[in-house]
Amino acid sequence: MKLQYQLTAAFTSLLVIIMSLAGITIYSLILNLLIQDEQRQLQDNGELLVNILRQDYNVANIQRLSQLLEEQDMQMFAYDQFTNQLLLTTLPISTVQEWVETYDLNSDKQPLWKAGNEQYVVSRIALYPDSPGTQLVFATPLDDLQAVQKTFIVRLLLVLVIGMIVAILLSHFLTKRLVTPLTRLRHQLKKIEKRQFDDLNEIEASGEIKEVEHSVLEMAQELERYIQTQRHFFQNASHELKTPLMTIQGYAEGIRDGIFVEEESDRGLDVIVEEIKRLKKIINEMILLAKLDSEEDIYEEELIKIDNLLKLTVERALPLANEKDKSIHVKNLAPTSLTVYADKGKLLQAMMNVVTNAVRHAFSTVVISAVQGEGAQVTITVEDDGEGIAEDIIPHLFQRFVKGEGGETGLGLAISRAIIDRSGGEISVGKSTLGGAKFTIIF
Template identity: 65%
Template sequence: MKLQTQLTIAFTTLLVIIMSVVSVMIYSLVLDVLIQDEQDQLQEKGEILVRFLLSEANVQSLSQWLGEEDLQLFIYDRDQEQTLLRTSTLPIDLIDYWLENYDLTSEEQPLWKAGDERYVVSILSIYPELLNRELVLVTPLHDLQEVQSNFFYRILIIFLIGIVIIVLLSHFLTNRLVTPLTKLRHQLKKIEKRQFDDVERVKATGEIKEVEQSVTDMASELQRYIQSQRQFFQNASHELKTPLMTIQGYAEGIRDGIFADKESERGLEVMVDEVARLKKIINEMILLAKLDSEEDIYKKELIKVSELITLTVDRALPLANEKKVLLQHELKTDATIYADREKLLRAMMNIVTNGIRHAHSCVSIKVTHTVEHIQITIEDDGDGITEELMPQLFQRFIKGDGGETGLGLAISRAIVERSKGTITVGQSDLGGAKFTIKLHL
C-alpha cells in the first residue's frame, strides 16, 4: 500500500474516531441541556399558572390557556391528601403512583417513570404561607428526545460533510508531502546506479528538505569517494609498480650479466632501497586499513600535551638540523587528552617532518586551549599548498612537490579522527602551510 493511501486512511480513521467520541458526548449533553431548559420553561409556566389561579380569571380562560400551552399538570393538596386539579392526559392512578414513589418536597426531581415512559418534572408551591398545595407540571421525555434526535441528525450531516472535506484536504496535503519523497526515491535510484551527474534537486520544505539536502550531500560525498578510490588504486598501482619495475630491471640486468662489478653493487643497493620503500608503502597501507576497520588497534590513555610536543620536537630535531630549519614550539597549556600515545605521536611526526621538508627556515608548533578543546597549530614558511591540492591533501597517495609515499597525511587524519578530533589545512601567515589539529580535553 502506498504511503499516501496509508496517511489518508490514518487521518480519516483518526478523524472518524474523534468525531464519534464528540458525537456521543454531544448527544448526551444535548439531552441534559434540553431537560434543564424544559424544567426552566415548566417553572416559568407554573408561575404564570399560579397567578392565574389566584386571580379572578374564569375557568374558561384557564382551560383555553392550558390548551394553548399543551401542559400536563396536577395540583396536590397535602392537607387533604387528594388531587384537586389535573389535566385529562394524566390518569388518576398514574398520579397516585407518582405520589407514592416520589417526594414532592425535594427541590431536585429525577425523571419520573410511568412504565416505559419518562417525564421531566417541575414542582411549585402555591402560596406556602397560606396553602399546603403543590403544582406539579410534567412533560414526556420522548418529546425532548425527538428534538435531540433532530439536532443530532443535523450535527451528523455536518460531520459527514466535514469528513468529506477533510479527507479531500488530507489527500491534497499528503500528496504534497509524499510527492517530494517519491521524487527523492527516484534520485536515490540514480545514486544506487552511480548516475551522479543525473541527480537533480527536489523542491521540498521542513524535515523533507533536510533529508533532501542530506541525500544531495551524500551523493556528492559518494561521488567524491568513488573518484578518490579510483584515483587511489591508480596511484597505489603506480607507487607499487615503480619500485617493482626498478627491482625487476636491476635483477634481470645482474642475472644476464649486463651489470657487473661496481654497477652490480650499485644495482643491489638500489634494489635494497626500493625494497625498503616498497615495505614502507605496504606497512603504511596496512596501518591505514587497520585504523579504518580494527577497534583494538587504537589503545587510548591519558597523555599530557606538553609531553606529546616534547617527544615530537626531540624526534624531529635531527631532521630539522640536517635541513637547517629552526624548529620552535610554544605551549600555553599543560592539559591532558585521552588518546593513543604512539599513534598520535606518529601523526604529529608526519605533519612536522612534512613541514620541515618544505620549510625555508622555520617550523612553528603552537598549542592553545579552550574550555573543551586543545588546538595544535603547525606552520612553516615554505611555498605553501596550491588551492587545487588543498581539498584532497589528506587522501591516500596524494602528495605535493617533494612528497614521499603520499600516505603520511592520510595516516595523520585517520589517527586524529580516531582520537575524536579534527585536522584541517590552510595557508599560514608565515607563507607556507598551516595544519590545525583540534582534540577534546
C-alpha cells in the same frame, strides 16, 4: 501500505473515535437538558396560569381555564390536598389518582413520573405560596422530548459526518503535501544508491524534511568525493607499485639472462634491494592508512605532554637534518602543563612525517613552535625556508599519493592527517614568512 494512506487511516480512525465519544456524550446529556428546559417552560406557563387564578378564583374561571388548557393541548391537573379533591384535569383521572397515591406533590426531587409504560416530565406549583395545599401539576410526555432528541441527534450526526468527510479530505491533502517530498527524497536516495550524483536535484520542502534533504545532498557530495578519492587512490597506488616492480623485473631478468655481469650485476642487485625497500615502505604505509581508517582499537590513547612530544620529534629528525646539513630550531615552546590525549607513538609518527618533509624541502632551516591558544587550545607550527608548495598542489596535499617535487611515497602527509584527525586535531598548510611552507596543527 504507503505512508500517505497510513497517515490518512490513522487520522481518520482517531477522528472517528473522537466523534463517536462526543456523539455518545452529547446523546446522554441532551435528554437531561431537554428535561430541564421543559421543566422551566412548564414552570413559566404554570406561573402565568397561577397569576390568572389568583386574581379571580371561582368555579367559572376554573372551567374556562380547563377549556383553554384543552385547546392549547396542555396536560395538567389541580389537586387540593386538604380536601383530597381533584379540582380540574386534562389528564385521565386514573393517571392522576395513581400519581396522587404514588408521588409527593410537595417534592421537587422526582422530575419524571410514570403512568403505565409512559413517563412524563412534571413541574409543580402551589396555587397559594402561603397555603401549599392546592397544587397545580403540569406534565409533558417524555416521548415528545425523546422525539426532539432523536431529531437533534440525526442532525448532529449529519453535521458530524459532513465534518468528518471534510476533515478526511483535508487530511488527505495535507498528508499528500507531507509525503510527496519524502517520496521525492526516496527517489534521490535511489539515485545515490545507483551513484547517479549528477541527477540529484533539490526538492520543494520545509522544516525537518528540508533539513534531511540538505543532509542527504551533503552525504551524496561526500560520498561522491570519497568514491573519486578511492578511484584516484587505486590508480595512484597501481602506478606507485608498478614502477618499482618493473625496475625489479627488468634487473632480475637482465641478471638471469646474463645481460648484466660483474659490476653491472652487483649494481642491479643493489637497485633491486633499494626498490624492494621502497616497495615495502609503500605497502606498509598503505596498510597503516587502511588500519587508521577502519580499526578502532589501533589507537592506545594516553595523556601526552606537548613539550615532550616536540623534544622526541626533534631528536628523531636531527640525524636527517645533519645529513642534509640543515638545522632545526624550536621556539615558543608550550608550557609543560599543556597536554593532549592521543596515541603517543602514532602522534609522534605524524609529527615526524611533517618535520622530515620540511627538512627535505628546506634550504637551511626548519622552525618548530608550540603556543597556547584560547582556552585549552594548542597550536603547533612547522615552517621551512624552502621554495614552498605549488598553489595547485596545496588543496590536495593531504590526499594519498599526492607528491610535491622531491616527495617520496606520497603517503606520509596523508598518514599524518589521518592520525591527527583521529586525535581530535586539525592540520592545514600555507605559506611561511620564512619563504617556504608552513604546517599548522591545532589541538
